[in-house]
Amino acid sequence: MSTSLIRSGREVRVGMQENTYLIRKRCVSNKHARKTRVFRVTVLLMTAITFCTLFMPKTAVSAIPERVVTYTVRPGDTLWNYAATITPKNGDISDNVERLMALNHLSSEDLVIGQSINVPLNDAQ
Numbered sequence: 001m002s003t004s005l006i007r008s009g010r011e012v013r014v015g016m017q018e019n020t021y022l023i024r025k026r027c028v029s030n031k032h033a034r035k036t037r038v039f040r041v042t043v044l045l046m047t048a049i050t051f052c053t054l055f056m057p058k059t060a061v062s063a064i065p066e067r068v069v070t071y072t073v074r075p076g077d078t079l080w081n082y083a084a085t086i087t088p089k090n091g092d093i094s095d096n097v098e099r100l101m102a103l104n105h106l107s108s109e110d111l112v113i114g115q116s117i118n119v120p121l122n123d124a125q
Contacts, residue, residue, distance in 0.1 A: 079109045082119050103120065
């Protein structure tokens, strides 16, 4: 088996009698490797931040916060009863039912006894 090493550390010859292999070693300084790693991490973080900023859903913000009163649902209360209290004379109650459902994040008109429900202050006042 023959082995030769050139002092520069760039070339190593390893071989037996008939087969000789040349292995080239790439010397990279720790400083260069560290800079490359820091650069890659920085690019990855910037890409992630850009993705989150551009593609994540944004919450809608009302220009004027709506003043509400919180009620606790009692037996016999319905969403239609609460909607009727804030509907102006000759107004459509169903519009306010939908408004209450959106305000309270309800998927149906069903209320549970003891549930807290936010009702906007009466618009008719």
